[in-house]
Amino acid sequence: MRNVTRQPIDGYLPSYQGMLNNPNTAPSRMLAYIKSKGTVTWFEVKQYLHETYDYELTSGSMGASLKALETLGLVTINGQGDDKIITYVGPKR
Known part of the structure; x- marks a missing residue:
C-alpha cells in the first residue's frame, strides 16, 4: 500500500470545482483572467481582481483560489x- 500525502486544500476541491461553473466567483474570475493573459504575475492577478x-489585496481567499487552480x-x-x-495550462485530459 502506498503512502499518499493529502494537502489541506484537497477537501475543498469539490467546492472550488463547483465555483468554476459560476462566472461570478473569485476562482472563476481569476481563471478567466489568467487564461486571457496566458502567463501573468501574481501581483497582476491580485491587482486585476x-x-x-x-x-482585498491581502485576502487569503485569493491565495486559496490560486492554490486550488x-x-x-x-x-x-x-x-x-x-x-x-x-x-494557464488548461484541464488535464
Missing part, C-alpha cells in the same frame, strides 16, 4: 511572492 471587483491542474506556478509566474 482588486481594481475590477474590489477584492494549481491543484486542479489548470495553472502552473513558478516562484514566490508577488513576482511568481502563473501560467
Whole structure:
C-alpha cells in the first residue's frame, strides 16, 4: 500500500470545482483572467481582481483560489511572492 500525502486544500476541491461553473466567483474570475493573459504575475492577478471587483489585496481567499487552480491542474506556478509566474495550462485530459 502506498503512502499518499493529502494537502489541506484537497477537501475543498469539490467546492472550488463547483465555483468554476459560476462566472461570478473569485476562482472563476481569476481563471478567466489568467487564461486571457496566458502567463501573468501574481501581483497582476491580485491587482486585476482588486481594481475590477474590489477584492482585498491581502485576502487569503485569493491565495486559496490560486492554490486550488494549481491543484486542479489548470495553472502552473513558478516562484514566490508577488513576482511568481502563473501560467494557464488548461484541464488535464
